[in-house]
């Protein structure tokens with residue numbers, strides 16, 4: 029036994045405990061408790077305008093931050109100290125001022141940047157908010173629907189995914205699909221299924237004014253927000269309707285869709301095979317089904333990394349309960365991986381399947397009849 033090992037108990041079979049390993053694990057966990065609280069601090073800083081204020085000004089005292097954001101100084105002070113301890117801001121003891129480095133300012137304040145982070149924290153915190161419901165559901169085997177969650181989940185989802193769509197969708201994902209861009213430029217009929225607040229639908233509608241876009245989602249509140257977002261954006265070649273993925277697509281005159289898109293939602297559905305069958309029914313014979321799913325490999329061991337960790341967390345608390353709340357309840361999981369997605373498309377009657385693009389967070393798949 030090494031000097032750092034002690035017997036865990038008097039039992040002869042009890043494993044020896046390496047005290048260094050134990051304390052290493054405990055201190056890692058202390059950091060994670062800080063990180064857990066930091067999710068709320070980031071959302072607080074985003075909602076109160078602390079990051080935007082720090083980004084707009086140089087080194088700042090708590091009193092200055094409080095005054096400029098019209099918040100109470102003790103909150104500004106303790107928030108700044110927590111941010112400094114987490115290295116989100118720097119602290120200069122000689123001036124007692126705090127500063128947000130320019131790279132952090134970009135990630136915390138520029139909602140168009142693919143590095144934008146507050147949406148990621150907002151959806152995470154909204155998800156954690158509903159933990160007790162998931163604890164209960166795990167005991168009973170029930171699900172917990174997307175529509176039942178705190179609004180931070182819905183708004184955070186939009187704010188998390190939109191920067192990546194803004195950076196990639198029109199410039200690289202659409203061009204990666206075989207023959208789709210020319211169709212969209214000429215004028216195509218497009219369905220965006222499970223569109224949430226319609227971030228992807230509106231980006232596409234703006235980029236391809238000759239095409240018609242129909243966004244749909246089973247969550248009525250999300251569709252109301254999507255309609256408001258479209259009005260704000262001034263796009264008139266898009267409409268939104270409440271429909272599930274298993275029965276969307278009543279196109280005008282029974283016209284078939286040239287492109288059906290699903291962004292980060294197939295794995296949330298209870299019946300993804302039913303959705304695939306519905307896509308097959310309403311898609312043109314030479315049409316394309318674009319499936320954007322979280323980045324994942326086919327095997328658990330492929331996903332044991334920081335992105336996989338976040339996504340398995342969302343899978344447990346958000347996506348799998350969503351699937352289990354619906355008919356069939358297939359529970360694909362957020363990290364299903366391309367092989368299982370291919371099985372779903374094949375079961376729906378699609379014969380061709382290709383992974384066409386990827387980012388650290390998303391894999392883009394093309395399925396064709």
Ligand SMILES: C[S@@+](CC[C@H](N)C(=O)[O-])C[C@H]1O[C@@H](n2cnc3c(N)ncnc32)[C@H](O)[C@@H]1O
Nearest residue numbers: 174222223224245246247272273291293296297
């Ligand atoms: C993670 S969100 C993605 C939203 C949006 N596509 C985006 O990328 O921002 C998943 C979406 O799938 C929707 N959804 C879940 N099950 C559905 C179903 N069976 N039919 C239609 N939409 C569904 C949810 O309401 C939610 O808006």
